Amino acid sequence: MRNWLLPEYIEDVLPAEAARMEHLRRQLLDLFAVHGYQFVIPPLLEYLESLITGVGHDLDLATFKVVDQLTGRLMGVRADTTPQAARIDAHMLNNQGVSRLCYAGSVLRTTPSGLAQTREPLQLGAELFGHAGVESDIEVQRLMVKALKLAGVTQLHLDFSHVGIFRHLVRQAGVNSELEQALYAALQSKDQAEVRNLTAGLDATTSAALCVLTELNGGADVLERAAQVLPATSAIAAALADLRQVAQQLQDLDVNVCFDLAELRGYHYHSGMVFAAYAQGYAGPLALGGRYDEVGSAFGRARPATGFSLDLRGLVTALPPAEIAQAIFAPYDHDPALTAKVDALRAEGQIVIQELPGHESHRNELQCDRQLVKQGDHWEVQAMPS
Template sequence: MPSDGFNPALLPAGLADLLPPDAAREAALVEAMLAVFGSHGYERVKPPLIEFEEGLLAGSGAAVAEQTFRLMDPVSQRMMGLRADMTPQVARLAATRLRGVERPLRLSYSGQVLRVRGTQIAPERQLPQAGIELIGADSPVADAEVAIVGVEALARVGVEGVALDITLPAMSPALLDAAGLAGEERAALARALDRKDEAAVRALAERAGPPAVFLPGLLAAAGPADAALRALDAVALPPAARAIADNAAAVIAAIRAVMPALRITLDPVEFRGLRYHTGVAYTVYGPGRTGELARGGRYMSGEEPATGLTVYPDAVLRAAPRLAEPARVLVPVGADPAAAAALRARGFVTVAALGAGDSAASQRCTHVLRDGEAVADPASSGAAAPFQTGADGAPSFTGAGSALSGKD
């Protein structure tokens, strides 16, 4: 430790190191999901980590302005921002560098974002993101496609049994507009809706009169999509709100046409997520207590309609099954390089000994290269780990590879 007493392992709040093998697992999960995105025609883009704040915070980027770190560029003497979300950057690319490409435009991305503050539930401030944006299409089928591709990508990395929760961020404002509410009366009812305070919503809505009186019933209608849609159908909604409800029904029907077994819930008057969403918004929840894995929804990409989904790889890492890792084989000094290359071609990881003091145990290897083959080393700490064969026939093992993770 330095003489001033500072511990170099100490990091700012909300930032963390990701150690072996979890760093490799997260990278593999991201690549697997991007491969699914690519198979559906979503082409990868890579925007920069930092941009001039005028571009970064324009349009949908204004919704994350308070979460954006800013600094002065010593070269241009202009203010720059570190991205807090990648969707506004993809919107910028679509409106500028890719403006001449035929629509609809399908783009995918991955990268790190940095936010000024975390939350009590999610204190992390540096987050990995991976996602897709479908730009230039305004239809329920487009919204459904993004949700379907996201669920398929999660299934590819082993996350099954997810639930899709759909919210309608424009529904409450449409009813409040139709009721003619403004000022403190509108703000009070909006706060009650955010808190899910049914008694307060009922009292305030009755005072406001039609069509705000529909809000308590819609608040109670949240739950399985079929029941929520029936509750919406039973209400004489004003035209703008009815269009929102009908669009939600069409999105759900399009999703079920492809994924009939997917569990879908609908909350007509709740909204979670970034405030640039203008149509249906959705959150993908993992099985059990794994929490939110992805969020998305409809928004405006500049002057174009768009819909997208952002997946959170750190959450997916916690939800995905821990697969068997490749067996590590110590290659002794002087061993045949061709034999080691042959093992790598079969799926092994080889670790070259750099001196006589390197042992299988010290290098966290379960096997040693002898006579051209990987031989289990009983002196290794991982020798007792179950030896398995992966789906592709490559040898693998579980247990020894997690020695550095600090998590297991």
């Protein structure tokens, strides 16, 4: 038995990649901070009902469960940090106005997911609580774009939808939960024939509206067509108005904005606008987000909420291979001038590696391209001999 093997889809992050991920993590959290998002560190483990109540069946399936040896209660290892942020907002902070929170930490999932196809994503995100208007949706969307551009991602494509349109149509028609789930699945596969078959017993207006959702994808002109072919109800008009505002407000960010009204990602979790970011070189979404006004009700205090998250592991998969930063070599020497020089260089942010006795034959493993050489009574940095 090879006891050094890791479980499937669980892997180490080695020094070069780990250094890049940590550098990016710090940059993104600094970006969030200057936008007013306060950093929180929720626990990795919580009672199960706190982690999955109000967020749909999918998260339940993704969550590892364990029994608490102290209480006998069922606990879960977090598979998503967003519900924890909602709990913190609802009960730990208890703000009456707007709260802005951000986080960065590992989550654990029962099956691999995301761009990195890992069961341990490094999830980083920002959440805004306490504001129900489209302005807060746009704020987190703009922050998401800034974060991805800071990470070096270019030619961004943003895809938007609004789960409220589908929810309004099925609730108005009195559709039961079983049919609602079947329609949801058919829309995700853009299977108009199946949607038509499933809606055969509904009124003609609802059937036609659900069928046409499969065709409503493309640029901002799709929203005008949707206004013409979907029922002229206040709920649908409000959803389309919010999407139009997004199209207008993101124009200055140099991103491609599209709409797909059949996309219902996170339908059992989100309550309004949903969005995803894509880019060339990546096989799936780089970041996901949306409005989830109902999640806080699971903690006894419903609050409007919107936010986004990304997997830092997945984000770096399409970047060029990381390299170990080159260092300055310092010999083993008790010279106080050498110690002072090494300390000064490190204070500047330079990497200085001092050799230990007996390891002279392994200098090539230290990744040094410069060295400290004594010149008279002081030490100077010089290029390593080739």
